[in-house]
Amino acid sequence: MTEAVAGVDIGGTKIAVALESTGGARIGGRQFPTRAELGPEAILAGVASAVNVMCAEAGAKLAAVGIGCPGSVDAERGTVLLPINLPGWHEFPVVRAVEELLNVPAAIENDAKLAALGEYAHGAGRGFTDIVYVTISTGIGGGIITGGRLLRRLGAGEVGHMTILPDGPPCGCGSRGCLDALCSGTAIARRARELLAQGATSRINELAGRPGEITARVVAEAVRGGDELARRVWDETIHFLSIGIANVVTILAPEAVILGGGVASAGELLLGPLRPLVERRATMVPTGRVRILQAALGGESGIYGALVLARSNQKSNQ
Numbered sequence: 001m002t003e004a005v006a007g008v009d010i011g012g013t014k015i016a017v018a019l020e021s022t023g024g025a026r027i028g029g030r031q032f033p034t035r036a037e038l039g040p041e042a043i044l045a046g047v048a049s050a051v052n053v054m055c056a057e058a059g060a061k062l063a064a065v066g067i068g069c070p071g072s073v074d075a076e077r078g079t080v081l082l083p084i085n086l087p088g089w090h091e092f093p094v095v096r097a098v099e100e101l102l103n104v105p106a107a108i109e110n111d112a113k114l115a116a117l118g119e120y121a122h123g124a125g126r127g128f129t130d131i132v133y134v135t136i137s138t139g140i141g142g143g144i145i146t147g148g149r150l151l152r153r154l155g156a157g158e159v160g161h162m163t164i165l166p167d168g169p170p171c172g173c174g175s176r177g178c179l180d181a182l183c184s185g186t187a188i189a190r191r192a193r194e195l196l197a198q199g200a201t202s203r204i205n206e207l208a209g210r211p212g213e214i215t216a217r218v219v220a221e222a223v224r225g226g227d228e229l230a231r232r233v234w235d236e237t238i239h240f241l242s243i244g245i246a247n248v249v250t251i252l253a254p255e256a257v258i259l260g261g262g263v264a265s266a267g268e269l270l271l272g273p274l275r276p277l278v279e280r281r282a283t284m285v286p287t288g289r290v291r292i293l294q295a296a297l298g299g300e301s302g303i304y305g306a307l308v309l310a311r312s313n314q315k316s317n318q
Contacts, residue, residue, distance in 0.1 A: 002027070004060035005314055006051045006102075007306030008067045009111060010043070012036060012085025012138075016303045017047060019054045022063060022311065028054035029303075036085060040092045048101035062104050066309030067094060068111035068302045070141075075109050075152055084172060107313040109150075113157055114305030115295075116143025117150050119258050122304045123296035128255040132248050133295070134159055136241075137261035139172070140180040144252065160184070164243050179244040183237050185216035185263050191233050192219050202229035220266045237263075238273050245274070245292070246281030253285050260295030267294055 002021050009016040012034060019028035030050045034043065055062050071083030078095025080086070098106040109117075116133030119125040125133070125145065133143045140160030144151040151157060160180035161173050168177025169187070181187055192204055192214050204222045208214040222230035245257055257278075264270060275292050282290070295301055 002058065002060040003063050004055065004058065005063055005307060005310035006054075006065045007303045007308075007310055008047055008051075008065060008098075009114070009302040009306055010034065010047075010067065010069050010086070011111070012070060012083075015043070015047060016300075017050045017054070018303045018307060019051070019058060019060065020307050020311075021060070022314070027058040027060060030054065034086075036087060039088045040086070040094065041097070044094070044097050044101060048098065051102060062102060064104050064310045064314035065098055065102060065106040066114070066306040066311075066313060067098060067106060067108040068114040068306045068309075069094065069108060070111050072155060072158075073108055073110040073113075074154055075107065078106070078108055080108070105313050107309050109152060109305075109309055110141065110143070110157070111302045112141030113143035113150060113152065114309060115260055115301035116145055116157070116258075116305065117308050118297055118301040118304030118306075119260065119295050120145045120148075120150075121308050123301060124258045124293045125256060130252070130254045131256045131258055132157075132159070132252060132254045133258045133260060133301075134245070134248075134264075135261035135301075136183060136185065136259060136263035138184060138186055140184050140261075142248075144254075146252075146254075159244060159248055162244055162247060164240050179240065182240040183244070183263075185261075188216040188219050188233060188237055188263065189214045191236065192230070195229055195233065200229050203227045204230055216263050217265075220263075220269060223269060234269075235273075238270065238277065241270075242274055242277035242281060246278045249278060249282040249290050250284050254290060256291040256293055258293050258295050260297075260301050264294055265298070 007018045017030045069080045072081040095106045125131045129148045131145045142157040142159035165177035169181045171178035171181035223234045
């Protein structure tokens with residue numbers, strides 16, 4: 001019977017589960033809505049059921065599980081701290097619950113940190129030993145690989161909560177002017193709505209249909225179409241993002257900064273103008289020494305990282 005590990009990526013709206021042989025071959029996968037209102041016990045029971053079904057279909061015996069969750073994660077205690085989109089999960093013993101449901105060792109880490117691990121092992125980070133991964137999506141998170149190892153200290157890598165604009169817009173963390181509050185997909189959409197509410201004209205309304213449907217993806221599409229308001233929002237975003245990335249480069253001098261998440265899916269529309277601005281700001285690091293790259297694994301960065309975590313946890317328990 002094939003021995004396998006499972007990776008679980010828990011988000012506020014959807015959960016991804018994958019099964020791999022311990023040799024690294026993908027042998028199963030599932031995605032389903034989170035249904036956060038059910039609470040952690042019911043959600044994790046559903047995850048365990050999906051893993052068991054995949055194991056049965058693949059004729060595999062489960063050996064270990066790696067779990068990614070949003071928010072601050074206390075990996076040593078196996079708990080999540082205040083995940084905004086998962087009510088009822090604060091201090092919930094996720095690892096203990098999963099181990100009881102599946103009877104195998106489990107490990108947990110912040111989802112952005114696991115995305116960093118996934119990109120390092122299988123994506124745009126291959127070949128480097130020091131990278132910083134930044135996810136720019138509904139919010140902004142990050143992970144740091146240094147000397148080939150993920151920095152797992154509680155709170156490490158929270159690049160979204162650097163102060164970029166003192167006394168700037170409020171952030172969900174309780175501070176103001178954070179990178180998250182200025183450059184996340186949520187912030188891009190909010191800024192576009194604010195300008196439209198002031199009477200500005202734009203194709204954004206036509207593309208979105210109504211204000212509530214405006215997203216960062218819609219803004220990027222309007223930029224490609226030559227829309228002036230969209231370009232203004234996009235350029236402001238790149239301006240503030242360049243400050244944040246330059247700060248990261250100046251402090252850590254990584255070999256590469258890898259950008260993932262929905263906003264980064266814009267590719268060179270974002271990275272093209274971003275790179276020279278970062279070079280101009282990060283004056284203490286030799287020009288050209290740090291590559292700024294788009295994530296290679298798309299929405300699967302986190303699940304790849306969860307599988308790497310599971311394999312590592314399996315080995316440490318052998």
